[in-house]
Amino acid sequence: MTDKKLKIVFFGTPDFAVASLEAMLAAGHEVVAVVTGPDKPAGRGKHLMQSAVKQAALRHGLPVLQPVKLKDEAFVAELRALEADLFVVIAFRMLPEVVWTMPPLGTFNLHASLLPRYRGAAPINWAVINGDTETGVTTFFLKHEIDTGDVIQQERVAIGPDDDAGVVHDRLMELGARLTVDTVNAIATGELATTAQSDMGGIEPTAAPKIFKDTCLIDWSAPAERVRNLIRGLAPYPAAWTPMKADGEDAGTMKIFATAITDEPASEPGRVRIGERGRMTVDCGDVRLQILSLQPQGKRRMDAEEYLRGCRWSEMKFGE
Numbered sequence: 001m002t003d004k005k006l007k008i009v010f011f012g013t014p015d016f017a018v019a020s021l022e023a024m025l026a027a028g029h030e031v032v033a034v035v036t037g038p039d040k041p042a043g044r045g046k047h048l049m050q051s052a053v054k055q056a057a058l059r060h061g062l063p064v065l066q067p068v069k070l071k072d073e074a075f076v077a078e079l080r081a082l083e084a085d086l087f088v089v090i091a092f093r094m095l096p097e098v099v100w101t102m103p104p105l106g107t108f109n110l111h112a113s114l115l116p117r118y119r120g121a122a123p124i125n126w127a128v129i130n131g132d133t134e135t136g137v138t139t140f141f142l143k144h145e146i147d148t149g150d151v152i153q154q155e156r157v158a159i160g161p162d163d164d165a166g167v168v169h170d171r172l173m174e175l176g177a178r179l180t181v182d183t184v185n186a187i188a189t190g191e192l193a194t195t196a197q198s199d200m201g202g203i204e205p206t207a208a209p210k211i212f213k214d215t216c217l218i219d220w221s222a223p224a225e226r227v228r229n230l231i232r233g234l235a236p237y238p239a240a241w242t243p244m245k246a247d248g249e250d251a252g253t254m255k256i257f258a259t260a261i262t263d264e265p266a267s268e269p270g271r272v273r274i275g276e277r278g279r280m281t282v283d284c285g286d287v288r289l290q291i292l293s294l295q296p297q298g299k300r301r302m303d304a305e306e307y308l309r310g311c312r313w314s315e316m317k318f319g320e
Contacts, residue, residue, distance in 0.1 A: 006085040006105070006188050011035045012053040016173050017090035020110060021056055023177035024088070029184055032082050033063045035092070071096050086187060088180065089142065100142040105187055107142045110180050112172045113208065114138060114154055116197040119147035120208035124172065127208075128165050129233030131225070135159055135168065137176040139183040141194065148205075150194035152186070155179050164235040164258070211238060218242045220270040220319045224261045224284035231256050239295070242270075243320055246313040252297035254318065264288040270319035278305030282318055 008031050010021050024031060034057035039048040050058075057064050067075040076098055087107035089095065100107040113123035115138040120126075127135045136156040143149040155175050159168055186192035197205070211234070218227060218240050231240040239255040266283035273281045273288065281288040295301040 005030055006184065007032045007083065008184070009033050009035060009079065009082060009084045009087050009103070010053075010057075011087060011089040011092040011095070013037045013051045014091050015052045016112070016169065016176070017092070018052050018056045019173045019177040020088070020090050020180040021053060023181050024184060025060055027181045027185075029181075031060075031062055032084055033065055033079075035065045035067070035079075037093075038066045038068055070099055076102075086184070088184065090176070090180070094146055095142065097144070108139050108152060108183060108187075109142055109147075109149070110176050110183075111138045111140065111147060112169075112176065114156065114203075115140060115147060115151060116200060116203055116205040118206055118208035121210040123208040124168050125165050125208070125211055125233045126206075127233075128159060128163065128168060129230050131229045133159055135172065137172050137179050139179055140197075148197060150196050151200060152183050152192055152194055153179055162232075164232040166236045213238075213241075216240050218256065218318070220282060221285045223286045224266075224289045227284050227289055228259050228261055231259055242318040244272075245317045247315055251313070251316075254297065255295040255301075256291060256293075257295065257301060258291075258293035260290040260292060262288045262290055270317050272316035272318060274308060274316075278303075278308045280304040280308060 006029065008024070008029055010024070010031050012021065013036050021031070021034070034053060036051045036053045039050050041047065042049040054064050065075065065078060070093065079099065079102060084103050086105040087100065087103050089107060089109045095107065111123065113127060114136040118126055134156055136154055138154045139152040140149040141152065157171055157175055216234050216238055218230060220227065220242070234240045235257045239257060241253050241255045244251045244254050262281060264281065264287055266286060266288050268283050269285055271283040275281065280291045282291060291304045293301060293303055294307055296307065
């Protein structure tokens with residue numbers, strides 16, 4: 001912990017941000033308030049649910065602000081009254097200029113990629129979908145255009161061949177918490193140097209747009225490796241999916257969570273083949289993909305072997 005104590009306002013909503021908030025508090029930094037999203041109805045009963053960051057803030061007795069509109073005059077006035085030195089933003093909405101320019105030491109964001117790669121809402125998903133073998137976390141000062149500010153610090157980590165987006169998320173969450181504390185310490189001491197993203201080793205900016213339902217639809221005519229990467233990049237949530245037919249009839253949809261590439265040649269993309277001991281493969285554009293974990297529509301997630309034990313269909317096909 002540095003000698004200079006900064007007054008910090010923390011902005012965040014999901015679990016990914018909680019680890020950084022907890023790490024900052026454990027390091028002795030003074031968080032004077034937490035800004036998070038409004039409580040939202042969830043579940044069958046539509047009960048109001050607090051964000052993960054709000055729950056963490058309340059556990060630590062921190063003041064919580066939940067503005068509906070970030071330009072609201074009352075909210076902006078409340079922020080100013082805190083007289084914070086620094087704002088820290090992790091997995092939150094885009095801030096208006098009136099907010100991010102407020103603190104004298106600036107506002108920095110923790111982003112789950114090696115900027116300028118994967119600017120946008122879903123950097124973890126796209127890194128895995130694209131088959132990258134490395135990713136990381138970046139802290140950078142905010143500016144007008146989203147995810148384009150000058151880089152403060154970066155940390156790298158490998159993406160294993162079997163890692164899905166959930167595994168990478170958790171790894172980056174912990175790495176990001178350490179980097180957030182390191183960045184706050186560097187700002188507190190003035191011992192930091194920033195780098196424009198245009199000077200980051202000639203890396204071309206890439207986009208990581210929000211994931212939609214159509215993004216998750218599996219194209220079984222694609223090469224098996226590409227299909228497998230899509231499935232890894234969307235697991236465990238929101239999950240890749242496919243329509244299916246059984247014995248010639250529509251049978252709803254199937255979510256796929258885990259697969260393995262085989263060396264078995266394929267002939268009919270989307271054709272499901274059932275082997276011995278609950279082995280289930282699907283033809284892709286080049287070879288077959290073994291299905292390891294799935295979720296039939298309206299049911300829970302299960303191993304393919306368990307699914308096949310209760311399956312009475314003689315023929316199945318995935319795809320449109």
